[in-house]
Amino acid sequence: MNVSGFDLVFYGAASFSMVTTAVAITRSNPVYGLLNFVLSLLGMAVVFYTLGAPFAAALEVIVYAGAIMVLFLFVVMMLKLDRTTVAREASWITSAIWIVPILLGAMLGGELVDVLLQKTGPGSAHQVISPQAVGLRLFTTDLGAVELASMLLLAGLIGAYHLGRPSSEGD
Amino acid sequence: MIATIQPAAPLLILALTVTILLAAIAIKRSFAGSVAITALGLIAAVASIPWAMHGNSPFMASLFSFTPDSLGFAGLTLLAALVTLVLAADYLAPGIPVPREEYPLLLLLSTLGAVALITSASFITLFLGMETMSLAMIGMIAYPRFRPGAEEAGLKYLVLSGMSSAIVLFGIGLVELATGHLQLATAVATGTVSPILLAALALIGVGAGFKLAVVPFHIWVPDVYAGAPAPTAGFVAVIPKIAVLAVIVRVMAMPGATLSPATVTAISSVAILSMLIGNLLALMQENIKRIMGYSSIAHLGYVLVALLAASAIGRAGVVFYLVTYTITVIGAFAVIGVLSRAAAARDLDQVAEFQGLFWERPFLATIMTLVLLSLAGIPPAIGFIAKMYIMAAGVNADLRILTGTLVVSSIIGLFYYLRIILVMSQKPLERAAIPGGTLAIPMTGWLAMSAVGALIVGFGIDPESLIAMLKLVFG
Numbered sequence: 001m002n003v004s005g006f007d008l009v010f011y012g013a014a015s016f017s018m019v020t021t022a023v024a025i026t027r028s029n030p031v032y033g034l035l036n037f038v039l040s041l042l043g044m045a046v047v048f049y050t051l052g053a054p055f056a057a058a059l060e061v062i063v064y065a066g067a068i069m070v071l072f073l074f075v076v077m078m079l080k081l082d083r084t085t086v087a088r089e090a091s092w093i094t095s096a097i098w099i100v101p102i103l104l105g106a107m108l109g110g111e112l113v114d115v116l117l118q119k120t121g122p123g124s125a126h127q128v129i130s131p132q133a134v135g136l137r138l139f140t141t142d143l144g145a146v147e148l149a150s151m152l153l154l155a156g157l158i159g160a161y162h163l164g165r166p167s168s169e170g171d
Numbered sequence: 172m173i174a175t176i177q178p179a180a181p182l183l184i185l186a187l188t189v190t191i192l193l194a195a196i197a198i199k200r201s202f203a204g205s206v207a208i209t210a211l212g213l214i215a216a217v218a219s220i221p222w223a224m225h226g227n228s229p230f231m232a233s234l235f236s237f238t239p240d241s242l243g244f245a246g247l248t249l250l251a252a253l254v255t256l257v258l259a260a261d262y263l264a265p266g267i268p269v270p271r272e273e274y275p276l277l278l279l280l281s282t283l284g285a286v287a288l289i290t291s292a293s294f295i296t297l298f299l300g301m302e303t304m305s306l307a308m309i310g311m312i313a314y315p316r317f318r319p320g321a322e323e324a325g326l327k328y329l330v331l332s333g334m335s336s337a338i339v340l341f342g343i344g345l346v347e348l349a350t351g352h353l354q355l356a357t358a359v360a361t362g363t364v365s366p367i368l369l370a371a372l373a374l375i376g377v378g379a380g381f382k383l384a385v386v387p388f389h390i391w392v393p394d395v396y397a398g399a400p401a402p403t404a405g406f407v408a409v410i411p412k413i414a415v416l417a418v419i420v421r422v423m424a425m426p427g428a429t430l431s432p433a434t435v436t437a438i439s440s441v442a443i444l445s446m447l448i449g450n451l452l453a454l455m456q457e458n459i460k461r462i463m464g465y466s467s468i469a470h471l472g473y474v475l476v477a478l479l480a481a482s483a484i485g486r487a488g489v490v491f492y493l494v495t496y497t498i499t500v501i502g503a504f505a506v507i508g509v510l511s512r513a514a515a516a517r518d519l520d521q522v523a524e525f526q527g528l529f530w531e532r533p534f535l536a537t538i539m540t541l542v543l544l545s546l547a548g549i550p551p552a553i554g555f556i557a558k559m560y561i562m563a564a565g566v567n568a569d570l571r572i573l574t575g576t577l578v579v580s581s582i583i584g585l586f587y588y589l590r591i592i593l594v595m596s597q598k599p600l601e602r603a604a605i606p607g608g609t610l611a612i613p614m615t616g617w618l619a620m621s622a623v624g625a626l627i628v629g630f631g632i633d634p635e636s637l638i639a640m641l642k643l644v645f646g
Contacts, residue, residue, distance in 0.1 A: 141234075143231070144234045144235060144296065145234055145295045145296055145299055148287055148296060148299040148300065149299055151189065151280060152302050154189070154193075154280060155277065155281070155284070155310070158273055158276055158310060159306060160310075161273075162269070162270075162277075162310055162314070162316075163313055163316050163322075163325070165269075
């Protein structure tokens with residue numbers, strides 16, 4: 001069987017994602033779990049990239065790993081603001097805890113470097129979907145789905161706003 | 172221009188109403204105004220359906236399928252939403268510590284999601300519609316957030332609905348992997364049965380099972396129904412089930428759709444378990460909302476029997492039963508709803524609290540009796556005809572075990588339905604309060620109740636008129 005560099009990157013990133021997800025869900029410390037989950041999402045981004053979807057890969061990094069998970073981390077950290085829990089949390093995050101994420105991160109980084117060195121374009125076996133193609137579909141054939149998604153977000157927003165507003169308001 | 176959007180008229184009218192309502196609330200908060208706009212929007216959407224059925228040009232054909240039968244199911248959803256709105260308008264009386272204007276908006280969004288799901292032609296719209304429907308519903312369940320029970324029910328629905336959505340999404344991914352299509356029709360037409368496709372079917376089936384609330388995906392039902400405010404509980408009990416069954420009925424009628432023996436066995440076991448467990452668990456309940464929850468599990472089991480019959484009579488049975496189920500379940504929650512108010516700590520939902528209803532509020536007790544007779548499948552209520560339809564479909568397709576279970580579980584069901592009627596007809600206790608106290612029932616409440624009662628008896632005595640109407644729409 002002819003194993004190309006891209007296959008290696010794909011399987012490497014996929015197993016990386018699986019390992020980090022497994023680590024994420026087995027941690028008792030939420031911060032540690034979330035950090036692993038961020039790594040897992042970065043691994044997923046590489047998987048998307050090798051499959052020929054650079055736009056989805058970028059979204060995965062920016063939206064999921066970047067915005068949503070950082071928000072999660074903020075919330076988790078804000079929930080334990082008193083001094084004893086901070087001290088306890090500090091005792092959790094020891095240097096030993098960083099070893100595995102750094103190793104896994106290095107693995108992903110190495111793969112990225114490998115991809116950049118090859119310069120053959122992603123997903124040799126797959127059709128590459130450019131951001132323009134995605135945008136074109138969202139504005140033409142899938143326009144109805146985009147509008148429906150806006151209604152979905154509106155429903156979530158109104159529900160969350162109603163349930164989360166201070167109770168002193170209202171009639 | 173008009174001709175291109177003609178088939179999508181109900182969906183577009185709903186979306187337009189959402190924007191108008193948002194603008195109206197932003198300008199000036201008024202509960203009566205919000206209810207009026209929502210009601211007008213829903214009525215306009217219902218009224219547009221006959222016109223939409225005559226549309227010839229497909230509208231966004233890769234995403235939506237506005238066929239007469241999907242529009243028919245959409246109409247049923249819209250009417251159920253309209254009755255829910257009427258009940259909620261009375262139920263959310265002034266004096267609750269939260270603003271009331273968002274409720275019609277959430278109701279509208281949830282209905283929009285349901286209509287999108289019913290008319291979906293692609294897995295994209297199917298998933299988005301399902302999510303819009305469920306997410307707005309969570310807001311409706313937890314709406315009286317000063318009630319701990321409502322908040323708990325909302326949280327439970329949020330977690331389980333999120334989980335089932337994730338499972339469905341995984342299944343959709345596998346369908347795409349196996350067939351290379353996200354279109355329902357083309358994915359069904361590929362016809363090849365691969366292990367991946369079977370896994371996908373199982374995952375999507377689990378998600379549909381959660382929405383239909385059949386055993387073994389039923390654990391959330393009693394808690395959510397009991398915790399949700401009565402009008403929402405009726406909505407949750409009816410809308411997702413119409414929407415999901417509409418999609419299943421449509422997919423099963425597509426060319427290339429065949430049920431493999433393994434799938435038939437799986438659905439049969441789910442149906443048998445739902446019928447038996449739903450009815451047996453309902454026996455031990457003291458809360459009418461919980462009884463309705465368990466009863467709805469059993470009724471969905473009955474519908475699955477008709478679905479398995481997979482014939483013209485089976486299809487007609489599903490549609491007829493769904494209409495019957497909608498009318499009666501909305502009716503049951505309507506009776507609880509008009510006797511309860513959001514400002515109270517909880518709804519009037521204990522069986523014992525209904526003692527003496529016949530003596531104090533004979534009209535309400537009559538409606539409730541009709542609803543219960545219909546659920547039990549006793550003439551002259553419409554439920555009798557509906558159950559007979561399903562029996563006929565089952566016997567016709569020679570589904571002996573399923574039809575036998577249907578008969579046995581219906582007999583078990585009789586006990587708890589008739590017990591409520593018995594409690595209502597007992598003399599009120601001397602020192603106990605009248606059911607619902609001095610609560611005055613507004614005109615709109617009376618109207619909704621009369622409509623439900625008239626439909627149950629009217630279609631029960633003259634089912635031909637309903638059958639003719641359904642034949643016209645569903646062919």
